[in-house]
Amino acid sequence: MALFEWSSDYSVRIPSIDAQHQRLVGALNDLHDGMVSGTVEAGMSALLVRLLDYTAEHFAYEERLMAEHHYPRAEDHAAEHRRLTAQLVDFHEKYAASHARINVPLMMFLKDWLLKHILGSDRDYSACLTERGVT
Secondary structure (H helix, E strand, O other): OOOOOOOOOOOOOHHHHHHHHHHHHHHHHHHHHHHHHHHOOOHHHHHHHHHHHHHHHHHHHHHHHHHHHOOOOHHHHHHHHHHHHHHHHHHHHHOOOHHHOOOOOHHHHHHHHHHHHHHHHHHHHHHHHHHHHOO
């Protein structure tokens, strides 16, 4: 069973961003499925790296859009991205050194963070960008 079901209720009304959010949800669900099914450590590490890599790619895309369209709270938004990225990198380092496990609390943290970020900060910048013609 998926950890996080995508819904059109989560749309930020910018199709490229919605598609990226759906990919993030998919990567998160793959990590969750691996945890539930007992995927071997190497497989879990690959899933975690995939989530990290795609998160970085997505954040960079959002930050470029915000800069191009002079979003006034771009720096605050980017700071949220940096905080999560630092947490993910720290967790990955601990996981790689066998000092951390992928568990339900971690999965719930990631799901909750992503949902709150989409419905809060991302909706805020998307409203500004759509007013400026971004579709």
